[in-house]
Amino acid sequence: MQNYVNWFRTAAPYINAHKGKTVVLAFGGDVVEDERFAAIVHDIAILSTLGLKLVLVHGTGNAMDATLPEATQEAGAARGRRAVSTQDLERITGHAGLLRARIEALLSMGIANSPMHGARIRVCSGNFVIAQPLGVHAGTDFGHAGRVRRIDRDGISAELVSGNIVLLSPLGYSTTGEIFYLGHDEVAVAAATSLGADKLVFLEESLLTDAAGNVQRDLPLRLAQTLAAEQPSAVLDAAIDACQGGVERCYVLDYRRDGALLCELYTRDGIGTMVNRDSYESIRVAGIEDVGGIMELIAPLERDGTLVRRSRERLELEIDCFSVVERDGAIIACAALYADTPNRSGELACVATDPGYRRSGRANRLLEHIEARARDGGVERLFVLTTRTAHWFVERGFRPAELGELPEKRRELYNYQRNSKVFIKNI
Numbered sequence: 001m002q003n004y005v006n007w008f009r010t011a012a013p014y015i016n017a018h019k020g021k022t023v024v025l026a027f028g029g030d031v032v033e034d035e036r037f038a039a040i041v042h043d044i045a046i047l048s049t050l051g052l053k054l055v056l057v058h059g060t061g062n063a064m065d066a067t068l069p070e071a072t073q074e075a076g077a078a079r080g081r082r083a084v085s086t087q088d089l090e091r092i093t094g095h096a097g098l099l100r101a102r103i104e105a106l107l108s109m110g111i112a113n114s115p116m117h118g119a120r121i122r123v124c125s126g127n128f129v130i131a132q133p134l135g136v137h138a139g140t141d142f143g144h145a146g147r148v149r150r151i152d153r154d155g156i157s158a159e160l161v162s163g164n165i166v167l168l169s170p171l172g173y174s175t176t177g178e179i180f181y182l183g184h185d186e187v188a189v190a191a192a193t194s195l196g197a198d199k200l201v202f203l204e205e206s207l208l209t210d211a212a213g214n215v216q217r218d219l220p221l222r223l224a225q226t227l228a229a230e231q232p233s234a235v236l237d238a239a240i241d242a243c244q245g246g247v248e249r250c251y252v253l254d255y256r257r258d259g260a261l262l263c264e265l266y267t268r269d270g271i272g273t274m275v276n277r278d279s280y281e282s283i284r285v286a287g288i289e290d291v292g293g294i295m296e297l298i299a300p301l302e303r304d305g306t307l308v309r310r311s312r313e314r315l316e317l318e319i320d321c322f323s324v325v326e327r328d329g330a331i332i333a334c335a336a337l338y339a340d341t342p343n344r345s346g347e348l349a350c351v352a353t354d355p356g357y358r359r360s361g362r363a364n365r366l367l368e369h370i371e372a373r374a375r376d377g378g379v380e381r382l383f384v385l386t387t388r389t390a391h392w393f394v395e396r397g398f399r400p401a402e403l404g405e406l407p408e409k410r411r412e413l414y415n416y417q418r419n420s421k422v423f424i425k426n427i
Contacts, residue, residue: 011266018265019051022160022195026188026238027203029061031255032099040203041106043261044165045121053160055191057168058103059184064095080234081134084144084181092181096169100125103167122164128152129187131172131180146172146180148187151194185238193245200242201264202235203255208273219275220282236275243277250275269372283369286322286334291315293331294322298352306388307350308418322350323369325362332357337370339377343407346379351389367396371427382427383410385420398423 025044031037048054068082084092104123132149134142149172159166168191170184185202192200208216211231219227221243228236239250253260253272264270286294294315301307315322318336325333333353339346348370353363374382383406384393394400401424403411414420 014266015050018198020053021198022053022055023047023199023201023265024055024057024188024192024195024197025201025203025261026057026059026184027255028059028184029064029095029099030059031203032058032102033061034255036256036258037102038106039258040255040261041103041109043259045107047261047265048121048163048165055156055160055166055168055195055197056103057170057184057188057191058096058099059170060092060095060099064092067091081142081145081183083140083142086144089144089179089181093171093179096171100167100169107165122162123167124159124164125167125169126152126155127173128156128166129168129172129182129190131174131182133174133178133180144178144180146174146182148172148182148190149174151190153194156191156195185234189238189242189245192242192247197247198249199265200239200247200250201261202238202250202252203260204235204252205254205256207254208233208236208252216273217270219273221275221277224275239275243275246277248277281325281327283323283325283366285373286319286324288316288319290322290324290326290331291319294324294334297331297334297354298350301352307352308415310350323366323373325353325357325366327357330354333362333366335366335370337374337379337382339374339379340407340409341378344378344380345407346374346377346382347410348382348384351384363392364396375427380427381424383422383424385414385418385422387418387420390421390423393423393425396425398425 027040031040044054044056065082068084068088104125107121107123129151130149131146134145134147136142156166168187170182170187172180172182172187174180188200188202191197208219208227209231210216210227216227221240224236224240224243227233228240235252239252242250251264251270251272251274253264257263257271260271264272291312295310295312298307298310302309310318318338321336321338323335323337324331334350335348335352336350337346337348348367351363351366353366371382382398383401384398386393390400401422403414403422405424406414406422
């Protein structure tokens, strides 16, 4: 029971953070036809009931694509696409209709074997994707193969506001009444960028790896672009396109892992590959070259008494304890971790964020980084001494504590004139 309570307390902040956010979820037809898809749909239903605005984009599957002509290697819009004849389109639309019906049927079940069994989840499909033909490339007429021209953003947004899940097929409709076969990844990227989605999630057979086969967990955009150049990947290309189009984060999950969606969205570390749009912003351990930037950042807080004054010499000696948020070469946030390994504890200190970047979530991400760094070093609890930001720490899981709960060495250094309050968090 305690494990359940601990899990619920850990998940609650993420449940709250994702409420009302728009998430586009893309998966191929092979995923729909897999026996594990019913469990995935149950998780999708849970996400909907927890307040996420969901847009689902399904494909037709590798078996269907294999019946089409060889993919072209031409550059431009036709790269990697296959020509689609009228007969091909008839088979594709029929198969897409069956997959769509399966998804809608499973979502109509609600959440089986749970207190929410029978919950009414509405699914809306329609002509939300406007397409145009690929045309002729290098002498090849691609027929009914098309590309996204635009997304009916207002129509989809209206359905999401009404609490409906929107389901998009890999089919688009032209203003002349024609049907075109599209790549479901392209539809997902177009929908995510048009809607300004908070997240775009791809369900695949495996996570992204480098040339050596090492799983990539966190890929800033620049690193993702380098990896894509070295090791071409359709899903990685799609994630890069989405990030460049304004989507903050894209994820690639292994759909075969039970509960992958829930684990990725409602746990601290997740279990998939994340491509992050802010390639020019990173959180990292500080180096000696960061001393000047840190001093400039904390100087105003030292002057008004929020932080204890630190000399340049002290900063240089303690620089390995600091972590920073760097944005385009500038230090915009910092925090220090002073580990007390024998006592499995650590002090969080010198937490500061540039005024222009406050209330943006960066301090939260920096705290998560510090906590991860602390756990890696064997620290089991963090303590902080503060005079003016008590509520901020309490809101992030720290509890008020007595001076006697601090390690002995830290108690001996306590400054009674500052009269700082003590807070502790088990990590």
